[in-house]
Amino acid sequence: xxxxxxxxxxxxxxxxxxxxxxxxxxxxxxxxxxxxxxxxxxxxxxxxxxxxxxxxxxxxxxxxxxxxxxxxxxxxxxxxxxxxxxxxxxxxxxxxxxxxxxxxxxxxxxxx
Amino acid sequence: xxxxxxxxxxxxxxxxxxxxxxxxxxxxxxxxxxxxxxxxxxxxxxxxxxxxxxxxxxxxxxxxxxxxxxxxxxxxxxxxxxxxxxxxxxxxxxxxxxxxxxxxxxxxxxxxxxxx
Numbered sequence: 466x467x468x469x470x471x472x473x474x475x476x477x478x479x480x481x482x483x484x485x486x487x488x489x490x491x492x493x494x495x496x497x498x499x500x501x502x503x504x505x506x507x508x509x510x511x512x513x514x515x516x517x518x519x520x521x522x523x524x525x526x527x528x529x530x531x532x533x534x535x536x537x538x539x540x541x542x543x544x545x546x547x548x549x550x551x552x553x554x555x556x557x558x559x560x561x562x563x564x565x566x567x568x569x570x571x572x573x574x575x576x577x
Numbered sequence: 578x579x580x581x582x583x584x585x586x587x588x589x590x591x592x593x594x595x596x597x598x599x600x601x602x603x604x605x606x607x608x609x610x611x612x613x614x615x616x617x618x619x620x621x622x623x624x625x626x627x628x629x630x631x632x633x634x635x636x637x638x639x640x641x642x643x644x645x646x647x648x649x650x651x652x653x654x655x656x657x658x659x660x661x662x663x664x665x666x667x668x669x670x671x672x673x674x675x676x677x678x679x680x681x682x683x684x685x686x687x688x689x690x691x692x693x
Binding site: 499506507508509510511514552565566567568569570 | 581612617618619620621622665667668669681682683684685686687689
């Protein structure tokens with residue numbers, strides 16, 4: 466199972482671009498990279514998923530280099546409401562099923 | 578509006594009592610999951626179900642039980658055997674991961690269980 470490593474916390478200011486990097490050195494050929502966002506006392510929410518190169522949606526971009534051993538979640542022009550914990554997951558998960566390890570994630574603190 | 582509903586939002590348990598947490602989804606998803614989250618920690622998988630009438634233990638199943646009699650429902654019972662049940666419980670669902678896998682999970686807003 467591909468293990469992920471992400472920073473425990475990050476600080477930013479409103480209006481800045483935030484990049485959160487996740488390391489996954491033993492990612493498998495059929496693994497995808499998925500990011501979730503969690504606010505206090507709520508369930509995680511799917512943000513973005515990718516396999517290689519770059520993926521962009523209305524809230525974020527995901528950059529994946531050619532070796533796929535890391536990935537970077539990019540949040541453009543963050544606001545106070547982006548303060549949350551961000552989880553990086555790699556898989557299809559254990560036993561080739563959606564059983565993932567959600568680590569402690571990266572706690573992003575956006576300041577005014 | 579499709580989604581996952583967990584109830585109640587807050588629940589209190591007395592010593593030696595079993596309690597059941599409700600999880601209902603109208604997303605027509607085959608797979609459902611239960612996670613436990615302790616303060617400042619990530620999520621840990623308790624049980625999961627890929628299809629009706631089938632479920633499997635996750636990493637921390639001891640002291641918990643589940644049933645999956647209907648596609649829409651996946652209730653979790655916290656039994657008296659669970660000695661440290663105070664936590665935030667999250668239910669999720671997804672389409673079944675077949676050959677491709679890694680189907681995004683949709684989460685409810687959780688139930689916070691406390692011991693009286």
